[in-house]
Amino acid sequence: MIRYRIRHATRYAYGQPVELAHHLLHLLPRDTPRQRVVAAALPCTPAADWRDESLDHFGNRVARLSVQRPHDSFAVTLEATVEVRPDPDPSPQGPAWEAVAATLARPAAADAVRASELRHPSPLVPALPALAALARRGLPAGRPVSEAALALARHIHATFAFDPEATDVATPLADVVTRHRGVCQDFSHVMIGALRAAGLAARYVSGYVRPRGADGAAILRGADMSHAWVAVWTGGGWVDLDPTNDCRVGADHVTLSWGRDFSDVSPLRGVLLGGGEHTLDVAVAVEAVDEPSA
């Protein structure tokens, strides 16, 4: 196992005092078949007057923090230690993706029923003709899902430019598809939309990626930030792929939460009373500790 220490600090500074703030955080990592959460905490300043944690519809950990007295700033930090299995998922030679899509259209087994939720359009990933066209170009016919999806990820990586200036969180997916540029959230939404257009079930995964690949050389995009990628249902389980970095998700990625799209797992949401303008500082540090020597 590779042990990661993660520190994700967020700080809001408000122009005027905030009287009451409710925050909703998808910021605690979950256990997955690939990872085990050793410790995770969300200390904040000022201290929360009320705090609650529960599991959401997708099984993610959700924290709610309320600050109920006037404050000029709010800082919350994820401090987590997570162990990740170093080997990538085995590549199952499952049924062809067309067969999986047919299963999802009329799901019978409980796991297929649950997975079928992720084949429908969602708030930030509407059905678009351009996504269907992308699926036709990017998904090779007759191949197992994981292999076909990796080809699609490669196609997106090759035809979309990584450009932090091109989009922001409010940019509609239709614009991303038209402009062929964006960031990890956009790459992921594009790939999810194309997979769903093909009748497959795809979910949005939020998390982190380490700054260096396991080989010690490649600098992965998305390090020092929140990151996002895609998981696709293969008929037997979920396989995670990172279209921004054109790779399968392995030892370099740590998962926080998943959902239909970003709107289900936005790391921080809040409603403020008062506050005026605000500024935001975010710092993410993902550090491998106790790593077996390569």
Place this chain on the structure above:
Amino acid sequence: MEQQYPLPLAPDVSDAFDEMAAEGRLRPHWMPVFEAIVAQPPRRIADRLARGRRHLTELGIGARPDDDDSGWALDPMPLVLTDAEWHGVAAIVTGRMRALDALLRDLYGPMERVADGTVPAEAVFADPRFLRPLRDATGTPGRQITLYAADLQRGPDGAWRVVADHTEAPVGLGEALLTRRVLARGFPDLYAVGAIVQLAPLIADWADALAGAGDRPILLSPGRYSATYLDQAVLAHRLGLDLLEPDDLTIRDGRLWVKRLGGLTPATTVLRRVFSDFADPLELRPDSLLGIPGLAAAARSGRVRLVNALGSSLGESPALARALPLPGGGAGGAPSLAPVWTPDGLAARPVTLRAFAIAVDEAIRVLPGGIAWTPGDAGERQVKDVWVLEADSATDDDMPRARPAPEAVKDAGPDRAPDVAPPPPVGLAALPSRVADALFWAGRYGERIDLSGRLARHALSRLAMPPYAPHDLADAAAARVMLGGAGAIEPEDSRGPIEGTAARTALLGLLTGAIGRTLASLDGLIPATSEQVSGDAGRALVDLAGARRQELREARGEIDAALDALDAMLDGWARAAALLQDGVAGNRGAAFLALGRAIERTIGLSRALAAILDPRLGRSPRSAGVAFDAILVLADAPLADRRAVLATDDAVGAALALVLGDEARPRGLAAQGPALRRGLAALAAGLDRPTPRPELEAVLGCIAAAARIAATGGPGLRRHLGDTADAAERLSDALTRAYFTQLPRARVLGPLPSVAAAGP
């Protein structure tokens, strides 16, 4: 589609079921109604409908200026159902409510029915009404549907079928109660003919059950501009609920609280009329202005019990209804025909029935009645009462009257209200802050239109008929300058020649401009105040903000019509103010109304007079010595005062001294000091919190100084008047901070992009 019912009965021309007749004969249970209605001349029926409708305004709840209640077409002819017929309806409604509640409990909990294929996955997962944040993935939620309504039609075979389920926030229960009342009032003899099962017992039992949770239960309304506000107001009234809006509520410590003048009080039971997806901008639609941030979490934890639960609209999905074995399903054929009263006799029209079921504690009970409607001539709905006739036999155990032991606590979760709840506040402390705010602003807006209305009338009356005397022109100009000072017209419009078209246009523009807008703002406050003011005062406000505003709109092009409309408006406010003075109890916030009036008078007077004392005015009205009439208008001074002022050497100075210095004149500045002091003393007595004393003292000091200077004719009066207005504005702000805005409006801190400052 339409069949006439002349006597003898028309031959059957369609295969639709006929509610009133079978095989060409009147069905016996319709006989009394038929005779009572048909026996009376049409004219008399129309009179009685009008009489019943009066009940609406007497309640004060139907009295909304924009509420054209003529659109609420009432049909005196009820839909009459026998006990046996009703039994069939009740069985369908009960069965569906039970089944849909069980379905929602599963879908917002374990989702076993999706996993085992009982319910098609797509019907849940692809439906935007499935609100994922409301799902409890680790348990089974409590009751989801407490109030249910079904729309039913009877097919040619005589069986009832459901054409729509209402599980989200069923509308029409209040309307059903109101329809019964209005018609029973208009047609007392008709309502005496049959043994009609009463609606009140079930409503009373439900009110008890809702109140049983301990806190005052509330009805959460999207506000008066909701299309179904009347229905909500009636329901709140009959169930004894506080009719509140989202801004009245806040979440703290994961619980729901009402913002009252005395502080926050807990709320655990909410009859919800705000749609689910708008109910919480934190977890649901972030663009909602009608939400209460944190409500979804409070509801999921059981600390708040919502009627109905958030997310209940999923129960209205036809795809889900098809997947369940629900009673009353299937295709129906042509709906049954019911008799409708028209001035030309009875007509037969297709009828739809809305029936209601309520979970009182855990027993599902069906309202013995409801509303029914038929399409009117212009496509509108004609609403009728629904009568259920008592069974001949004395025992009717179809609807259990006995209430089982309360189980609400079970639904409410482990840690709801603390065991030792503080006693609910009473009197002024219990008043919702928003209501106090509305009374305060009703006072301010009322005095604002009063001042600008009187000045506008004064100016326009001087310009009504040429040729103009120099005195008239100077007087009109002075009034216009003061209107500019008071902010009613733009400063640039308050200068320049007074005789021209531009001046006239600016003055007439006031009617739809500043005055019309202020009346519109006043109109917006009426619903918040309606619970606290007497019926007469409420009607006077409605009349002022409605009919009088309409007159101003229609009169704006012409001076004589404008003068008439201004007269009527000023009378309207005088009447409303007098009725409000007597019609708002002290523990209902009378002090806020009085403070609003005194503050507005202070500000308006001071700013208007400061404007006229502006030395930059080319021809100083004071030096011209002719503008005292316009100044006297501010204090509404009678002719005797005018003569006294004219008798002095300095008429303008005397007029100023009168308006500023005489405490005995209620509209004068000096009288506002004692009024403010009395208002704050009433708040100090009724509420356990400090009053804004320093701000009050500042205003009192300014008022005294202005009176002194006016009396002695000393310098600096204009500056002092400006200071007075500023101090009064600060007092208004201080009152707002202290009493009204315990919390400002919420705003969403947008989803933080996974792309933070820069990067993926």
